[in-house]
């Protein structure tokens with residue numbers, strides 16, 4: 001895991017933290033203590049939970065101090081594209 005004071009990365013995701021924006025509500029470390037910790041350094045352990053759970057918790061940060069990014073974002077496929085792919089697969 002790559003570590004600097006306000007940026008945490010593993011091979012899949014990056015979480016950044018803006019201490020000037022954080023209001024120390026404690027929501028992140030109370031709701032997902034496997035990842036966000038209040039008494040150790042580094043205080044973010046990206047191996048503590050699946051990426052989806054980390055993303056959900058980051059989205060609950062009331063101030064936007066936490067940001068989440070996939071290094072290779074999952075490809076979103078529309079329902080129409082899914083239907084077309086299914087039709088093509090059935091045609092062969």
Ligand code: SF4
Pocket residue numbers: 021022023024025026027028029060061062063064065066
């Ligand atoms: S949830 Fe956001 S505002 Fe609250 S302590 Fe964590 S980073 Fe700071």
